Amino acid sequence: NAGVMQNPRHLVRRRGQEARLRCSPMKGHSHVYWYRQLPEEGLKFMVYLQKENIIDESGMPKERFSAEFPKEGPSILRIQQVVRGDSAAYFCASSPSRVSSNQPQHFGDGTRLSIL
């Protein structure tokens, strides 16, 4: 079984451009979670989506950031008008149902976003 696939692995953008990060969950998984990781910091939760629905976006900045998980296709994390502070590794995780003591998350290898 293929694991969680994220692309691109590396993305370079100039300030003011848009960044689109894609995540294909594991087969059979309909729950997707996005995290951001800065150097020397832990994984910070951003948003939790289930097919076509945003369940929890409490960790996502209110401006410039959006996420979707359409019925068909990968989940997309979109960052508009990027700034230097958006440089980070963005990880996607998936689970077959709501994460719980029976359902740990499976992570992709992340997208490293660099803002020039």
Added chain:
Amino acid sequence: SQKIEQNSEALNIQEGKTATLTCNYTNYSPAYLQWYRQDPGRGPVFLLLIRENEKEKRKERLKVTFDTTLKQSLFHITASQPADSATYLCALEGKGGSYIPTFGRGTSLIVHP
């Protein structure tokens, strides 16, 4: 406020010894606690989960303990190998609150041959 603390200093040990990593937490009542391994440039990989009513969990050379009185989990790797060198993250979820696990910053383990 809620906190998860892992030692920010790298743990250096000799091959064959037991590595012990600590995860302390405050202002949580976790239903369970998880440990993940993360290699440079890679995503976290799930290792073990221990529930609040379990004292200890084992998997091959790995052992996790969970003391809800001390608010602490210990993660042990016995007979450590250089291939065990990585960053180890703990994550926990609070009962009745958000079911999204919150991660500690991780502790880097370096096993010297």
